[in-house]
Amino acid sequence: MDFLLSQNNLWILLIALASGALLLWPNLIGGGRATARIALADAVGRINRENGLFVDIRPETQFKAGSIPQARNIPIDTLEAHAGSLPKDRPIVVVDTRGQEAGKAVTQLRKHGLEQVFSLEGGLNAWIDGGLPLKKS
Incomplete structure (x- = not known):
């Protein structure tokens, strides 16, 4: 748990989550279907x-x-x-x-x-x- 709470690792984790969300965004809003x-x-x-x-x-x-x-x-x-x-x-x-x-x-x-x-x-x-x-x- 200390790994996730470390300041540097927290930023890396947030960037990874944001990147993943942006990659999925077209499918989440229906762009893939469109x-x-x-x-x-x-x-x-x-x-x-x-x-x-x-x-x-x-x-x-x-x-x-x-x-x-x-x-x-x-x-x-x-x-x-x-x-x-x-x-x-x-x-x-x-x-x-x-x-x-x-x-x-x-x-x-x-x-x-x-x-x-x-x-x-x-x-x-x-x-x-x-x-x-x-x-x-």
Whole structure:
């Protein structure tokens, strides 16, 4: 017990506890849930089973160059304005190029009451790497 009560050791213990709390903070406040990533196979299965929707947040020019068939294009800068038009009772998988920007979109959509929102791990690149078809407009 003397070890814990020593002035120097007490500071070390407090710093360790604070560091641990800061590492856990995103999960404690729901941040881990807000950026839920979903693997390609799980995303396709969920979309098919539950009549879900792929939302492609890339700019329209990139979307037209190649996208997931039946995906809806809502560029990220207009996403908040279109959030009300998305189904609240079906899963939504957000797609970008590499899976890096989709987490922000997931957070935005969850703030609008959409609960079943996920980002596609690896983005459209994962779709292409998986050998799945692309639609070109």
